[in-house]
Amino acid sequence: MRILHLDSGREMRGGQWQALRLHSGLLQAGHESLLLARRGSPLLNTPSSGILHPLTLASLSRRFDLIHAHDARSHTLAALLGRVPLIVSRRVAFPIRASALSRLKYRRPRLFLAVSDCVAQQLRAAHIDENRIAVVYDGVPVPVSPANGHRILAIDKGTNLSDAAAKQAGIELEKSLNLTADLPGARALLYLTRSEGLGSGILLAMAHGLPVIASNVGGIPELIRHGENGTLVPNDCGAIAGALRHIDPALGTAARQTVRERFTEERMVETTIAAYRRVLADA
Numbered sequence: 683m684r685i686l687h688l689d690s691g692r693e694m695r696g697g698q699w700q701a702l703r704l705h706s707g708l709l710q711a712g713h714e715s716l717l718l719a720r721r722g723s724p725l726l727n728t729p730s731s732g733i734l735h736p737l738t739l740a741s742l743s744r745r746f747d748l749i750h751a752h753d754a755r756s757h758t759l760a761a762l763l764g765r766v767p768l769i770v771s772r773r774v775a776f777p778i779r780a781s782a783l784s785r786l787k788y789r790r791p792r793l794f795l796a797v798s799d800c801v802a803q804q805l806r807a808a809h810i811d812e813n814r815i816a817v818v819y820d821g822v823p824v825p826v827s828p829a830n831g832h833r834i835l836a837i838d839k840g841t842n843l844s845d846a847a848a849k850q851a852g853i854e855l856e857k858s859l860n861l862t863a864d865l866p867g868a869r870a871l872l873y874l875t876r877s878e879g880l881g882s883g884i885l886l887a888m889a890h891g892l893p894v895i896a897s898n899v900g901g902i903p904e905l906i907r908h909g910e911n912g913t914l915v916p917n918d919c920g921a922i923a924g925a926l927r928h929i930d931p932a933l934g935t936a937a938r939q940t941v942r943e944r945f946t947e948e949r950m951v952e953t954t955i956a957a958y959r960r961v962l963a964d965a
Contacts, residue, residue, distance in 0.1 A: 683958055684714040686746040686766075688734055688756035694724050696882035697773050700820050700950070701752040702728055707951030716746070739763040748958055751791075761790040767961050771818075773797045773879045775900040778808035792961045795954065797880045798901030816957050819904075820882045821950025824941055828891030828934070831867035834926070837883055839875040841897070847872075847922035865890045870929045874917065878902050885945050888912070888937035895925045905945070911936040 687705055691698045701717065702725060708715040709730060718734035719725035726733065734756070740763045743749055749764045750771070751757040757770045770791040775798075778784060788810060795818045796802035805815050836855040838844040848855040855872065858864045861883050865871075871887040871894045878900035885905060887894050896902050898914040906912035912933055915921045 683708075683748070683955075683962070684746040685716075685958065686743055686749045687715065687717040687752060688739075688749065688760055689717065689723070689725060689752040690720050690734060690755040690759075691725075691753055692720065692723060696820070696880075697752055697771070698723075698725055699882065700771070701725065703821060703823075703947050704750075704951055704954055705730070707947060708955070711951065711955070713955075714746075734759070736763060740765055747962060750958075757791070758787060761787050767792045767965050769793045769795060769957065769961060771795045771797070772801050772805065775800050775804060775877050775879045777804055780808075792964070793957060795957060798904050800901035800904065801879045816960075818950060818953045818957060819945055820880055820885055821945055821947040822882065822885045822889050822941060823947055824889045824938070825866070828938060829866050829868050831869055833864070833868045834870045834872065834929070835861070835864055835868045835887075836872040837861075837874070838872075839878075841874040841876055841917050843874055843917060843919055843922055844872055846919050847926060850919060850923035851926040853926045861886050865892065868892055869931070870895065870934075872922070872926065873897065873902075874922070875899060875902075876917065881905060884912075885941060888934075888945075889941040891934045891938040893929050893931060893933040894937060895922065895929070905940075906937075909933075911940045 689701045705715050705717045717731040721733050743765045748767050749760045750769045751760040752771045760768050768791045772794050794815050802815050802817050833856050835858040836844045871892050873884050873896040875897050880901040894912040908914040913925045915925050
């Protein structure tokens with residue numbers, strides 16, 4: 683297969699890492715894959731990549747079997763300029779706008795790859811046909827050895843609860859700006875958010891064998907089974923503080939096994955390839 687990937691992100695966040703892992707996996711599997719990103723993007727440092735330029739997209743797309751857009755701006759460009767079947771990854775859990783322009787934009791893709799059942803439900807709520815939706819969970823690498831550290835890392839995406847909960851629990855937190863670098867030296871992750879399509883940072887921590895305490899919102903419960911492979915909490919300071927006082931390392935061991943069974947890079951690539959074949963068979 684020949685796949686043209688589009689990503690307009692400026693930095694390496696969850697969606698960009700997934701685009702890169704998928705692109706690399708396709709190349710390793712012998713498929714032709716070209717990843718276009720905006721000028722200055724870290725994605726341009728990967729093999730078989732190039733600058734995303736609207737003026738050349740229409741002609742370039744004709745060389746490929748499919749376009750896979752990985753973010754909202756790329757979705758718009760591909761819907762307007764692409765000349766082959768379009769697949770769009772959807773990672774966010776908020777509702778789709780009901781404007782005429784949005785309806786036109788969302789009519790164009792042959793298939794939406796929702797990052798979770800939660801995200802898929804938002805697509806259904808926007809009256810997108812079930813046969814145009816597939817769930818493809820993120821995939822992450824599983825390190826050879828689990829993390830072995832003492833720090834409790836925190837990601838707080840707008841709840842402003844982590845510091846207050848840590849103070850109430852009498853525990854010191856470290857806010858992480860680079861999970862990839864920080865996870866090997868950690869013993870747990872606190873992940874607080876008001877909305878989350880899935881939570882690729884949670885998966886990274888689980889792959890490192892860390893107990894994760896996470897907000898019980900969005901697609902997060904599709905990763906974490908409370909009390910089995912992690913801890914789900916309401917966005918309540920007292921509940922979060924209580925979870926911080928009772929971090930169970932056994933939950934991290936179970937979390938690492940969960941990733942091995944359901945959320946590896948290889949599984950993500952295989953599931954996406956199956957979705958591509960489905961679209962091409964119907965073309």
